[in-house]
Amino acid sequence: MQHACTAPGSRNSPIILSLVREPRISCWSHIDERCAGFFALGAAKASGRPVAVTCTSGTAAANLAPAVIEAFQARVPLIVLTADRPAELREVGAGQAIDQLKLYGDAVKWFFELDPPDATIATLRWIRQLACRAYWTALDGRPGPVHLNLPLREPLVPDRPLPQDPRPGREDGAPWVRRARVSDWARVQPSVTVPPRGVIVAGRVEHATRAGEPAAAIPEAAVRLAERVGWPLLADPLSGVRHAPNAIATYDLLLRDPGLAARMRPEMVVRVGDLPTSKPLRTWLQELADVRQLAVDPDGTWQDPDAVISELDNGHPVGALDTLGSDRPPDRHWLESWRTADRAAGTALASALADELSEPLIAARLGEWLGPEVTLMCAASMPIRDLELYLPAGRPLPRVLSNRGANGIDGTVSTAFGLSAADSRAVVLLIGDVALAHDIGGLIAARRLDLPLTILVVNNNGGGIFHFLAISGEADVFEQHIATPHGLDFERAAALYGLEYERPRTVDDLGDALKRSISKEAATIIEVRTERADNLEIHRRLADAGMAALQRRVS
Ligand SMILES: Cc1ncc(C[n+]2csc(CCOP(=O)(O)OP(=O)(O)O)c2C)c(N)n1
Numbered sequence: 277m278q279h280a281c282t283a284p285g286s287r288n289s290p291i292i293l294s295l296v297r298e299p300r301i302s303c304w305s306h307i308d309e310r311c312a313g314f315f316a317l318g319a320a321k322a323s324g325r326p327v328a329v330t331c332t333s334g335t336a337a338a339n340l341a342p343a344v345i346e347a348f349q350a351r352v353p354l355i356v357l358t359a360d361r362p363a364e365l366r367e368v369g370a371g372q373a374i375d376q377l378k379l380y381g382d383a384v385k386w387f388f389e390l391d392p393p394d395a396t397i398a399t400l401r402w403i404r405q406l407a408c409r410a411y412w413t414a415l416d417g418r419p420g421p422v423h424l425n426l427p428l429r430e431p432l433v434p435d436r437p438l439p440q441d442p443r444p445g446r447e448d449g450a451p452w453v454r455r456a457r458v459s460d461w462a463r464v465q466p467s468v469t470v471p472p473r474g475v476i477v478a479g480r481v482e483h484a485t486r487a488g489e490p491a492a493a494i495p496e497a498a499v500r501l502a503e504r505v506g507w508p509l510l511a512d513p514l515s516g517v518r519h520a521p522n523a524i525a526t527y528d529l530l531l532r533d534p535g536l537a538a539r540m541r542p543e544m545v546v547r548v549g550d551l552p553t554s555k556p557l558r559t560w561l562q563e564l565a566d567v568r569q570l571a572v573d574p575d576g577t578w579q580d581p582d583a584v585i586s587e588l589d590n591g592h593p594v595g596a597l598d599t600l601g602s603d604r605p606p607d608r609h610w611l612e613s614w615r616t617a618d619r620a621a622g623t624a625l626a627s628a629l630a631d632e633l634s635e636p637l638i639a640a641r642l643g644e645w646l647g648p649e650v651t652l653m654c655a656a657s658m659p660i661r662d663l664e665l666y667l668p669a670g671r672p673l674p675r676v677l678s679n680r681g682a683n684g685i686d687g688t689v690s691t692a693f694g695l696s697a698a699d700s701r702a703v704v705l706l707i708g709d710v711a712l713a714h715d716i717g718g719l720i721a722a723r724r725l726d727l728p729l730t731i732l733v734v735n736n737n738g739g740g741i742f743h744f745l746a747i748s749g750e751a752d753v754f755e756q757h758i759a760t761p762h763g764l765d766f767e768r769a770a771a772l773y774g775l776e777y778e779r780p781r782t783v784d785d786l787g788d789a790l791k792r793s794i795s796k797e798a799a800t801i802i803e804v805r806t807e808r809a810d811n812l813e814i815h816r817r818l819a820d821a822g823m824a825a826l827q828r829r830v831s
Contacts, residue, residue: 285332288359313343334372353414459595506606525669624825689718722799
């Protein structure tokens with residue numbers, strides 16, 4: 277960004293200070309916000325780059341509307357920075373406070389409301405990411421204005437120095453997130469070289485890209501890249517690459533070990549698709565803030581809660597992945613050390629799972645029971661986490677889908693029936709009892725629409741996930757208000773809605789019931805009963821067994 281316009285005010289003085297004190301930006305002062313807006317529009321037209329304009333709260337912000345509307349209609353990139361009062365000063369008679377949320381309606385490409393900022397290193401990093409995102413959003417595709425509304429609290433000038441960020445920005449003053457067009461780079465150089473010790477983190481890719489590449493082409497390109505450069509593929513079950521030769525399934529466990537996480541530090545990360553659910557993986561990526569992280573993000577969704585991605589390619593993901601390569605032979609030792617750890621953890625988990633019908637065992641065996649010709653819909657809560665933790669890699673697996681847009685437990689049964697209607701393959705739904713109770717009305721599709729579906733409900737009479745959280749210690753509230761046991765009899769639900777019902781009690785019986793139901797093309801509820809408290813213990817036992825094996829084999 278080269279130009280910015282300011283209009284005077286108290287509430288926006290922190291924004292003015294930031295813009296004026298940045299030597300690479302020319303700041304143009306205006307008395308009237310209406311003029312400031314149109315001046316910014318002119319500067320953006322002439323330079324072809326986004327221009328920022330800032331004003332104070334209240335009608336000042338409303339005075340930018342004509343220029344914002346013109347910029348939207350004429351496709352001119354603007355970054356509108358309106359100062360605002362914090363929540364406690366809204367609608368209580370404080371001066372100059374109007375409703376500024378989505379003030380310009382549909383005349384902006386993006387509206388975003390910030391919190392009053394705290395001066396921490398993490399916030400500074402995030403604000404850099406947000407600035408890059410605002411810039412690229414204004415410019416990308418059809419250009420236009422973006423609106424950031426910034427509530428600011430007194431004091432409005434710094435009363436103490438900002439914290440010293442050990443990495444105050446990228447080297448040579450580059451933007452925090454650079455926009456990469458890897459496939460375009462290939463036009464000027466045959467391939468883009470990556471270092472030998474890298475990892476690919478592969479998450480959910482469900483649909484075709486804006487560039488028209490089919491959904492399945494992206495995981496395939498990720499697999500080709502991993503093999504070409506000899507990198508491990510940390511593969512979420514939703515990535516569609518967990519079957520690949522380089523796939524690492526137990527990353528959640530491996531990265532819990534601080535020593536191993538440090539030793540597995542890569543020189544580069546390529547991220548494909550959505551960010552996986554695993555907390556240890558997310559923490560590890562966050563700690564790699566100074567490692568080059570390239571995101572192949574076909575829909576430009578900025579999957580980066582820690583603001584550590586340094587390059588983002590939202591152009592042609594397949595082209596980008598196919599362009600990356602190396603002029604050196606792969607570092608066999610690097611891939612082998614990941615594989616050794618993965619094998620050690622995988623073997624330990626498999627033997628600790630024993631033959632007892634448990635929630636982790638279901639996740640571990642489901643791939644083998646269903647095979648690659650089945651679509652597996654996985655509910656939120658523990659089912660999706662158990663699959664990520666325990667579904668082994670390296671064998672042909674079902675196509676796994678899940679509602680991970682907003683991670684809700686709602687509508688899961690209906691989504692699965694929708695899949696069944698439109699998918700030529702058999703559909704199996706893995707779901708918890710609370711999620712099934714939530715969308716119990718969705719079962720009516722079995723009778724009214726005559727659709728086949730196998731519903732495997734893991735019934736632990738409540739939300740098992742909450743036993744893993746600190747709230748489980750609040751005994752007076754936990755059972756009734758958080759775990760929410762219901763005592764529903766799903767056999768009766770099956771009878772009411774016209775589904776078949778089975779309740780296997782052993783591992784073999786469950787495998788048989790699943791196979792029967794899939795081949796019958798009927799709607800069936802298969803219920804497995806478990807205990808929430810036991811489930812917590814089993815997860816702990818498995819994690820301990822995995823970690824112990826890692827320490828023995830790898831150290
Ligand atoms: C619509 C919606 N409401 C509430 C939640 C919060 N929530 C997350 S997990 C969960 C409990 C799920 O329990 P269950 O489906 O039985 O699975 P389990 O945890 O036992 O594996 C709830 C209520 C949510 N994610 N979505």
